[in-house]
Amino acid sequence: MFLSKIHSIEDFQKIAVKDLSSLAEEIRQRITKVLSIKGGHLSSNLGIVELTIALHKVFKSPIDKFIFDVSHQSYVHKLLTGRNPYFDTIRQYKGLCGFCHPKESPHDHFFAGHAGTALSLALGVAKNRDLSGRKEHVIPILGDASLTCGLTLEALNNIPKELKNLVVILNDNEM
Numbered sequence: 001m002f003l004s005k006i007h008s009i010e011d012f013q014k015i016a017v018k019d020l021s022s023l024a025e026e027i028r029q030r031i032t033k034v035l036s037i038k039g040g041h042l043s044s045n046l047g048i049v050e051l052t053i054a055l056h057k058v059f060k061s062p063i064d065k066f067i068f069d070v071s072h073q074s075y076v077h078k079l080l081t082g083r084n085p086y087f088d089t090i091r092q093y094k095g096l097c098g099f100c101h102p103k104e105s106p107h108d109h110f111f112a113g114h115a116g117t118a119l120s121l122a123l124g125v126a127k128n129r130d131l132s133g134r135k136e137h138v139i140p141i142l143g144d145a146s147l148t149c150g151l152t153l154e155a156l157n158n159i160p161k162e163l164k165n166l167v168v169i170l171n172d173n174e175m
């Protein structure tokens, strides 16, 4: 059992690469079990398990900043950043939020919920980083639906003019 030992991102970082597929399976079971009772965005989260694990292995949250579009697909991120013990409170009164929420964790940088905001947000955050002389990564994580939003297309136009470095993750599941 790996998931029950994760109380912080540091606990996750200690897990060996060879054990990450077992962790992914535990995460899928946890999400399926809790959401079968509480409801929520099931398929979006089942579809981003390995990707979120990989992102948290490669980048160093919360210094590096993940910005999830909508953030309906952030449940795996919540489980990896110390919120597994409370995960069954998700979307309940006084429980975990169904989206990213800065009051919930230093790993959540914005309270979103609307589609199409992440790329534009990331542009602003990365510009602030550059103007402040910092070097951390800002990583927007988008679904393909985000590319139907004007705000995203506007950000795509502006990013090459404004930034030298931005890693953008597009999770294209054709849904």
Ligand SMILES: Cc1ncc(C[n+]2csc(CCOP(=O)(O)OP(=O)(O)O)c2C)c(N)n1
Pocket (backbone or CB within 6 Å): 043, 044, 047, 069, 070, 072, 073, 113, 114, 115, 116, 142, 143, 144, 145, 146, 171, 173, 175
């Ligand atoms: C402005 C706005 N319109 C509609 C919604 C409802 N909504 C929630 S998730 C979603 C689509 C998400 O698709 P995608 O970004 O491709 O991610 P996936 O769930 O497929 O991984 C929509 C339309 C929303 N959150 N915001």
